[in-house]
Amino acid sequence: MIESKLGECVFTQSEIEERVKEVGAEISQDYMGKRPLIISILRGAIFFTVDLVRSLTIPFDLDFMALSNYKTGFKKVEIEKDLNEEVADRDVIIVEDIIDTGLTLNYLTRVMEKRFPSSVVTCTFLDCPDRRFIEVPIHYSCFEIPDIYVVGYGLDFRGDFRNLMEICTLYDPSGRSTQILKQMGKGEPR
Amino acid sequence: MEKVGIITISRETESLGDEIATQLSKQLNYICIDRDQLTLLLHEAHQDDLDENIDRQKFLIWAKNVKEILLKQIKRGPIIFLGRGGQTIFQNDSRAFHLLIVSSPELRLQRIMEKYRQDEVTASHILAELDRKREKFLLEALGADWKNPLIYHLVLNTAYYTVNQSCQIIQEAINNLGVHRTPKEQQLLFPSLDFGGKRVVFVHPSEEEFARILDFYRIKWLYEPRTFPLEWDSEGNVVEAFSPDFYLPDFNLFIELTTQKQKLVRKKNRKVKRLKDLYPNIKIKVIYSRDYTHLLRKFEVEEDV
Known part of the structure; x- marks a missing residue:
C-alpha cells in the first residue's frame, strides 16, 4: 500500500518553467501562420496548459475536454465534458499531463479523427514510455520519465499534490524510485 | 449501414x-x-x-x-x-x-x-x-x-x-458491418465482458480486470486466441507452446500479463524470447507485476486482484 507522502524532487519549478517555454516556442514555430485549437484534457493538464499557452506567440483557440476515469464496474469511457469548439478542418493540439499506457490518448485520437480535423498532434508534459501498452504518436513532450509514480503540476495521488509547483515522487519505502532517480542524477529529498 | x-x-x-x-x-x-x-x-x-x-x-x-x-x-x-x-x-x-x-x-x-x-x-x-x-x-x-x-x-x-x-x-x-448483430453475435466476434462476460473463463482475476480496462477504453480484444509452438521433438510433435493472454486485433499486438513470482517470470521471459526468435513478425508486450500495479494504482482499483 503506497503512502500519501512525498518522496524526492524530480523536476524543479525552474526546470519546468524553462522546458515549457521551449516547447511553447517549438509549437509557435511549427504553427506559424496558423491558429491551432488547443484541447486541454481535464483535470491533470490544466496547470501545464495554462503555462504552455502563455508561452505561445501565435494566435490559438482553447477548449477543454474531460473523460471519465476507469473504475471497476464502469463499462465504457465517457466524455464527461465535450468541446465547445468545432474540430472539423482545425489543426488540433491535444494537451495531456502524462502519457503512460496510451489507452486514454488512443481513445481521444479516435474520437478526434471522427470529427474530421485538418490535423491532430499530441503535446504532453510527461511521457512515460516504459509503461506504454499501446503505441501512440507523441509530437511534443516536455520530459520523459522512467517508470516511477510522480505527482505535482496537475498530477495527483487520490486528489492530493496537484498544486505542487514541481514534480516529485511519492514516498517509496522500497527505495526503488530513489535508485532510479540517482541514475538520472536527480532526487533531492523534499 | x-x-x-x-x-x-x-x-x-x-x-x-x-x-x-x-x-x-x-x-x-x-x-x-x-x-x-x-x-x-x-x-x-x-x-x-x-x-x-x-x-x-x-x-x-x-x-x-x-x-x-x-x-x-x-x-x-x-x-x-x-x-x-x-x-x-x-x-x-x-x-x-x-x-x-x-x-x-x-x-x-x-x-x-x-x-x-x-x-x-x-x-x-x-x-x-x-x-x-x-x-x-x-x-x-x-x-x-x-x-x-x-x-x-x-x-x-x-x-x-x-x-x-x-x-x-x-x-x-x-x-452488415456493425449492424444487425445481436449481443450474442457480437460476443462471438469479440468476447467483450460487456456482452455477458460468461463466455470467457479467465485463469487469473488480474486478466479479468485487464479485460475490463480494455473494454472501458473500447479496445477490442481476444483472450488466448492463438497458441505458438515453441519446441518440437525429433518426430515433429510440439513439446512446448505458448498462448499469450490477449490479442488486440486493432493493434496486431499480443499481450501477456504476468503477476507472478520472479522465478516464474524468468520462465515466462524465456518463452517470450523464444517466441520472438521463432516468430519475428509477431508483436508481443509483456506486462509485469509492477506495470500492472501502476495501472491499478492509477485507476485507484484495489491492488489485490
Missing part, C-alpha cells in the same frame, strides 16, 4: 483485385484511387511519391502525407483505395473497411500467361518477380505479415468467386 468512408483493397498479384475495385467503384459510386491516381494527387499537393529504395521511416512520412490527401478526398465522397498499404495507413480508423483479395497460385499463373501471352515457365518468373516486389513493399510498409487475416474486415478468395459475385459479397459485408 455504418459510415464507410474508405474501402482499402489489398490484393495478391493477379487475384482480380483491380477488376473488383473497378466494378465496386461503379456499383457503390465510390471514387477509385489506384497507384497512378495517387501519384497525381501527391503531385498536386507538391508531395513526393515513394521511390524504389523504400524503408519503414520513408514509408511512415509518405503514409502521413497520403492519409492527409485521402482524408480530403473522403470529405468530398467515399473512396476505394487500391493497394499502397492502405490497410496500414488507415489501420484502426473506424471509417475504413479493409479488404484482402487472394487467389490460388495456379489461377494467378494462368492469368499471367493469358495477360502477357507467355508460356508457363516465363509466366511463373513474371509472377514470382511481381510477388517479390509486392512483398517487399508491404513488408516495409507494414513491418508485419500483410496476409494476416486479422488486420482485414474481409478476406476473399477469387478462386471460388467471380468478380460479380465478389462485389456482391463485399457490398453485403459492408452493409
Whole structure:
C-alpha cells in the first residue's frame, strides 16, 4: 500500500518553467501562420496548459475536454465534458499531463479523427514510455520519465499534490524510485 | 449501414483485385484511387511519391502525407483505395473497411500467361518477380505479415468467386458491418465482458480486470486466441507452446500479463524470447507485476486482484 507522502524532487519549478517555454516556442514555430485549437484534457493538464499557452506567440483557440476515469464496474469511457469548439478542418493540439499506457490518448485520437480535423498532434508534459501498452504518436513532450509514480503540476495521488509547483515522487519505502532517480542524477529529498 | 468512408483493397498479384475495385467503384459510386491516381494527387499537393529504395521511416512520412490527401478526398465522397498499404495507413480508423483479395497460385499463373501471352515457365518468373516486389513493399510498409487475416474486415478468395459475385459479397459485408448483430453475435466476434462476460473463463482475476480496462477504453480484444509452438521433438510433435493472454486485433499486438513470482517470470521471459526468435513478425508486450500495479494504482482499483 503506497503512502500519501512525498518522496524526492524530480523536476524543479525552474526546470519546468524553462522546458515549457521551449516547447511553447517549438509549437509557435511549427504553427506559424496558423491558429491551432488547443484541447486541454481535464483535470491533470490544466496547470501545464495554462503555462504552455502563455508561452505561445501565435494566435490559438482553447477548449477543454474531460473523460471519465476507469473504475471497476464502469463499462465504457465517457466524455464527461465535450468541446465547445468545432474540430472539423482545425489543426488540433491535444494537451495531456502524462502519457503512460496510451489507452486514454488512443481513445481521444479516435474520437478526434471522427470529427474530421485538418490535423491532430499530441503535446504532453510527461511521457512515460516504459509503461506504454499501446503505441501512440507523441509530437511534443516536455520530459520523459522512467517508470516511477510522480505527482505535482496537475498530477495527483487520490486528489492530493496537484498544486505542487514541481514534480516529485511519492514516498517509496522500497527505495526503488530513489535508485532510479540517482541514475538520472536527480532526487533531492523534499 | 455504418459510415464507410474508405474501402482499402489489398490484393495478391493477379487475384482480380483491380477488376473488383473497378466494378465496386461503379456499383457503390465510390471514387477509385489506384497507384497512378495517387501519384497525381501527391503531385498536386507538391508531395513526393515513394521511390524504389523504400524503408519503414520513408514509408511512415509518405503514409502521413497520403492519409492527409485521402482524408480530403473522403470529405468530398467515399473512396476505394487500391493497394499502397492502405490497410496500414488507415489501420484502426473506424471509417475504413479493409479488404484482402487472394487467389490460388495456379489461377494467378494462368492469368499471367493469358495477360502477357507467355508460356508457363516465363509466366511463373513474371509472377514470382511481381510477388517479390509486392512483398517487399508491404513488408516495409507494414513491418508485419500483410496476409494476416486479422488486420482485414474481409478476406476473399477469387478462386471460388467471380468478380460479380465478389462485389456482391463485399457490398453485403459492408452493409452488415456493425449492424444487425445481436449481443450474442457480437460476443462471438469479440468476447467483450460487456456482452455477458460468461463466455470467457479467465485463469487469473488480474486478466479479468485487464479485460475490463480494455473494454472501458473500447479496445477490442481476444483472450488466448492463438497458441505458438515453441519446441518440437525429433518426430515433429510440439513439446512446448505458448498462448499469450490477449490479442488486440486493432493493434496486431499480443499481450501477456504476468503477476507472478520472479522465478516464474524468468520462465515466462524465456518463452517470450523464444517466441520472438521463432516468430519475428509477431508483436508481443509483456506486462509485469509492477506495470500492472501502476495501472491499478492509477485507476485507484484495489491492488489485490
